[in-house]
Amino acid sequence: MSERTTWEACTVRDVIERHFCGPSPDCEERQIFAPEEWGVLKTTAITWAGWNDAAHKVLPKAFWEQSQIEVHEGDVLVTKAGPRHRVGVVCHVPSTRSRLVVSGKMIGLRPKTEVVDARFLAGFLGTKEPQKYIHDRTTGMAESQVNFANEVLLDAPLRLPPVHEQHLIARVLDTLDTAIRETEALIGKLKVVKQGLLHDLLTRGIDANGQLRPPQSEAPQLYKESPLGWIPREWDVQSLDKITATPICYGIVQVLDYVSSGVPVLAIRDLLGDYATGIHRTASSIDLAYPRSRVKPGDVLLSIKGTIGRIGMVPPHFLGNISRDIALIRPTSGIRSQFLAQMLRSPIGQTIIKQAQVGTTRAEISIAPLRKLEIAFPDVKEQVRTEEILESADIRLEEEQAKLNKLKSQKIGLMNDLLTGRVRVTPAVAQTEA
Incomplete structure (x- = not known):
């Protein structure tokens, strides 16, 4: 396929060099740690939030050295077996450790980079129509265990814009992904800070000036022994x-x-x-x-x-x-x-x-x-001061969570618009989003 200016209909099969599935043997429940060991991915390595190469198990030695099913940077992975909500999950592999292979519960796709941007392919396969196409063709006796054949994914219809436009779309979505990851990381840090603050408030408390009391080791005169250990004298x-x-x-x-x-x-x-x-x-x-x-x-x-x-x-x-x-x-x-x-x-x-x-x-x-x-x-006044401090921490967490929810909603909306061609992206728009 040569460079075009219009969107073109094709299938997944048309835009990949090859696809690959792996084994699902009994494994030790640990990650690989020796340089010669190989690991097999769990389906939890593939999530809508992104790629997680830590979700793997060490393979028995008989299954090592299978480079033909090893996951590489730039691959697209799709889950194909499991509970309904975990089938058809797609992710792009931005980077990975070596010696990790796919299992029989997933399919690896190696895109033709001159035809399709792997990030665009992963994003498109996660949109409504491809997901419906896949789920309409799954089989299984119960919703807790369904699967689909490789051919279903390979025959899934695509609509591809020119490669340069795919790159622009991927850049916009990458910018949002970065903002989402940064906000998630900040929320994680705020939760850790709150837990530390909560521990201090419930063991040391706040004095009349609104300050945390120093630890018992630094100011033993401020504390007394109790059945629960050292507590402030006023408690x-x-x-x-x-x-x-x-x-x-x-x-x-x-x-x-x-x-x-x-x-x-x-x-x-x-x-x-x-x-x-x-x-x-x-x-x-x-x-x-x-x-x-x-x-x-x-x-x-x-x-x-x-x-x-x-x-x-x-x-x-x-x-x-x-x-x-x-x-x-x-x-x-x-x-x-x-x-x-x-x-x-x-x-x-x-x-x-x-x-x-x-x-x-x-x-x-x-x-x-x-x-x-x-x-x-403590007494009621100190309880009120404690609540006020914790409420401030909760408000900050709520603000960041609201920001995260907004970013995720924006991403969903942009994916639906950009990956289906409903809205065309231009270099100027991509630069604005970045």
């Missing part, structure tokens, strides 16, 4: 049942059928949500049998079965009940709900909560030992 230690306005309890044992006009009942899955959509509702008669576990705004909720230790807080204007998988903790006036939730959600709080955990095959938290768990806390 107190109490068991949970001494700082709750009502007895800690679990919720409705049997919620039964959904009743559209019934009483909302929170489950573990709702503790991370907005308490507004998807909430189960049960009959008023069942709710009336469990007055002890009716929630009020400001109540702290703790998952006690299955997913142990998930913390939620009932928001304003929400009234309802909880399931048996959740414990209701209603703080007294001396403990602020937000402070208690932050404490229990922290690594320190999670360690304390595990003391009340029983069972091995199906872990749960018993109410009696939960009531006896001890926590350390």
